Amino acid sequence: xWKRTLNxxxxxxxxxxxxCSQQQSDRxxxxxxxxxxxxxxxxxxIPVFDGDRAFSYLLKQTSFGPRNPNSRGHNxxxxxxxxxxxxxxxxxxxxxxxxxxxDGEILHLTNIIAAFRPELKTRILLCAHWDTRPRAERDExxxxxxxxxxxxxxxxxxxxxxxxLAALMKSNPPAVGVDIVLFDGEDYGKEQDHQxxxxxxxxxxxxxxxxxxxxxxxLLDMVGDTFxxxxxxxxxxxxxxxxxxxxxxxxxxxxxTQFVDADGEEIxxxxxxxxxxxxxTIDIIDFNYPDQSHRYWHTHQDIPENCSSESLRAVGTVLTxxxxxxxx
Numbered sequence: 409x410w411k412r413t414l415n416x417x418x419x420x421x422x423x424x425x426x427x428c429s430q431q432q433s434d435r436x437x438x439x440x441x442x443x444x445x446x447x448x449x450x451x452x453x454i455p456v457f458d459g460d461r462a463f464s465y466l467l468k469q470t471s472f473g474p475r476n477p478n479s480r481g482h483n484x485x486x487x488x489x490x491x492x493x494x495x496x497x498x499x500x501x502x503x504x505x506x507x508x509x510x511d512g513e514i515l516h517l518t519n520i521i522a523a524f525r526p527e528l529k530t531r532i533l534l535c536a537h538w539d540t541r542p543r544a545e546r547d548e549x550x551x552x553x554x555x556x557x558x559x560x561x562x563x564x565x566x567x568x569x570x571x572x573l574a575a576l577m578k579s580n581p582p583a584v585g586v587d588i589v590l591f592d593g594e595d596y597g598k599e600q601d602h603q604x605x606x607x608x609x610x611x612x613x614x615x616x617x618x619x620x621x622x623x624x625x626x627l628l629d630m631v632g633d634t635f636x637x638x639x640x641x642x643x644x645x646x647x648x649x650x651x652x653x654x655x656x657x658x659x660x661x662x663x664x665t666q667f668v669d670a671d672g673e674e675i676x677x678x679x680x681x682x683x684x685x686x687x688x689t690i691d692i693i694d695f696n697y698p699d700q701s702h703r704y705w706h707t708h709q710d711i712p713e714n715c716s717s718e719s720l721r722a723v724g725t726v727l728t729x730x731x732x733x734x735x736x
Contacts, residue, residue, distance in 0.1 A: 437490050437500040454732040455576045459721025463712075465492070465568035466560060466632060466720070469538075470712055474556035476542035477515045477593060489520055489538060489590060492571050496578040497522035497588070503615070507593060507607050517592040519608045524577050528585035530736050533625035533687060534573070534727070536566030537594030537608065537678055545599060546706035560712045561697055562595065562705065565632025569724045576728065584734045587622065591678050602676060609678035613685035623734070624651045625689030627679040630705075631723045632715035635698040638723075639672030644690035647683040651690045658733075659726045666722040692723060 468488065473481040494500045503519040520538070540559030547553050570588050577586060593607030631638070644652050659667035672695065679689040697705045697714075704710050 437494050437502065453580070454729055455580045457576065457721060457724035457728045458572060459717040459719075459724060461575075462568045462572040462720040462724055463715070463717035465571040466564045466715060467712055469564040469567060470558050470560050474542070474558060475538065475540040476556045477509070477517055477539060477596060478513070479542075479556065482539065485538065486518055486520070489567065489571075493520065493522040493574055493588065496571075496574040497524055499523040499526050503612065505611050507604075507611075509596065509604070510598070515593060515596065515607070517608055517611075519592055519612050520590040522574065522588040524574075524586040524588075525581060526585060528736070530734075531585035531587055531620075531622040532731065532734060533587050533589065533622040533682075533689065534570055534628070534731075535589040535591060535609075535625060535678060535682075535689075536570055536628045537563045537591040538567050539563070539592050539595055539608075541595040541706055543598075544706055544708050546703060547708050549708075552708055555708070557706065557708055557710050559595075559710055560715050561630050561632045561710050563629060565630060565715060565720060566628030569628055569631060569720055569727065572720075572724055573728060573731070577731075582731050582734065583736060584623070584731075586731060594678055605676065606678055606681055610681045613681040613687075616685060616687075621686060624648060625679065625682055625687050626651070626655070626727065626730070627677060627682075627689055627691045627693075628723065628727075629675075629677055629691060629693045630697055631692060631694065632719050633694045633697045634714055634716040634719065636666040636694050636716070636719040636722065637696065638667045638692055638694055639670045641672050641677075641691040641693055642674040643677075643680060643683070645671065647679070648688035648690050651688060655690065655692070655726060655730055658729050662725060662729060664722045664726050666719065667726065692727075 472485045475482045475485045500522045507515045509515045542556045543554055544557045545553050591608035597604030640652050656667050677691045679691045682689040
């Protein structure tokens with residue numbers, strides 16, 4: 409993601425001039441039998457989100473090393489994420505595509521899409537990006553700035569929360585349909601080159617079915633910071649104020665103090681192309697990692713030791729309550 413302070417006119421110029429291939433391959437990885445319509449799977453109890461188990465998902469992702477496109481870690485993690493979701497979801501598919509990278513590189517990218525209760529028309533969208541940055545230009549050591557980062561917080565943390573929620577929905581299905589989308593290619597671009605950020609979410613937004621309009625979307629990005637503080641992201645406030653209010657109100661009701669009652673910054677992130685495509689989506693993000701004076705963002709300090717299971721638990725608990733309070 410990238411900090412954004414320009415006006416909205418600049419946002420709508422981001423129509424993916426990144427050279428994304430028009431050749432798409434949606435490959436279904438599993439297709440569980442559709443439940444009998446006679447069995448209406450409603451739930452009154454809200455399951456408990458396990459922050460420690462979510463942290464284990466973060467550690468598993470980082471065990472593959474950097475997951476920047478075309479790398480060995482990227483390929484290994486893709487298989488792991490698809491399998492983890494296949495064990496929980498009713499349907500899982502790859503949305504495979506290519507994009508033009510720097511110096512003639514062809515990026516082989518995959519959005520991973522999991523559907524829970526696909527028979528239901530009333531749906532919500534939960535998402536995160538799963539790729540990591542191929543360079544560390546913010547690192548204090550110049551000799552390390554061209555090396556890819558491990559990306560424990562950016563972006564294993566958001567994916568970890570969604571994997572734990574997927575496990576909960578497997579054993580205790582929610583009342584509405586839920587789609588989890590893990591975007592690829594979010595963090596590829598060089599600083600200020602906004603056309604090569606958000607590659608996967610732009611592709612997803614351009615290729616979604618016209619009638620796919622979930623009730624709302626929630627994007628998780630950088631939610632594992634040990635010193636987690638989550639102000640309201642300002643594009644979210646502009647695009648989907650009702651969803652922001654719902655989420656922050658749930659956090660306040662639950663006593664989850666990491667969601668702070670304050671306005672944050674505008675962040676160019678995967679929720680922007682989703683909103684432009686008509687899916688009102690908010691971004692839950694702590695851009696100050698760990699704080700305003702010390703930054704691990706886009707450095708080699710983005711490691712598990714600077715993340716926390718308690719932070720994942722805080723975000724996951726609020727998200728779980730939001731999901732399970734939805735009704736048809």
